[in-house]
Amino acid sequence: MTQTATILRTGRKFDQVLRGARQVFMADGFEGASVDDIARAAGVSKATLYSYFPDKRLLFMEVAQTECCLMAERVISMIDETKPAREVLQITATQLTAFLVSDFAQQVFRICVAERDRFPELGRAFYEAGPQNGQRQMAEYLEKAVAKGELAIDDVHIAAEQFSELCKVRIWTRAAFGIQNTFTQEEIDQVAAQAVDMFLARYGV
Incomplete structure (x- = not known):
């Protein structure tokens, strides 16, 4: 499945997710970045995070x-x-x-x-x-x-x-x-x- 096919780039919380992910990836690296930490930094639920990015790799690539x-x-x-x-x-x-x-x-x-x-x-x-x-x-x-x-x-x-x-x-x-x-x-x-x-x-x- 391609990246463009799996990412929904709409919704008011999309930018929040990207900002939160950027913050965590920069602080903890890829391996150390947890979905829980990213969701917390973004101010969204894990369910919301997964609705945009079902895979952490897709999230990193988007950032x-x-x-x-x-x-x-x-x-x-x-x-x-x-x-x-x-x-x-x-x-x-x-x-x-x-x-x-x-x-x-x-x-x-x-x-x-x-x-x-x-x-x-x-x-x-x-x-x-x-x-x-x-x-x-x-x-x-x-x-x-x-x-x-x-x-x-x-x-x-x-x-x-x-x-x-x-x-x-x-x-x-x-x-x-x-x-x-x-x-x-x-x-x-x-x-x-x-x-x-x-x-x-x-x-x-």
Whole structure:
């Protein structure tokens, strides 16, 4: 049975369930998150919770996908494609870098890796909603920038992946291994600026 076939995304308590689940997953991880705790945090009964999500995996995937979509919508709302490519790339890099080292992104990444063998669908869902979706949207923008003569790129899909990897330099690894848990805006801005500089050094016209 598919995820879309089993989730009822209507009703006034749906958002409550997502907020409660997000809170518990972030605090306790996937394995440690109990249905009782999620229902309590959401302020709903277990029966109501199960009416929306009969499986905890579906609930986790919905939380991850929702957060990734909100992040993507936020970035898109900030972008004016009539602006120069550097400005567009700088906004995107800053938002992406901040998201990659956020508590949410790091916790979801750890959960997906920890549960990879037992529940590979968790990682697949996060990958599709996060990295894959972001790279697809980036590739679409790069195609437009190439058409306007601002960038010179043969393979926009590879370039989109390269851009996201540049936004991970230094701080993502530190976050993933618990070397550093918080990052200043100055650190994020520096990584983002260097990512854009490197990207344009290769693809700028």
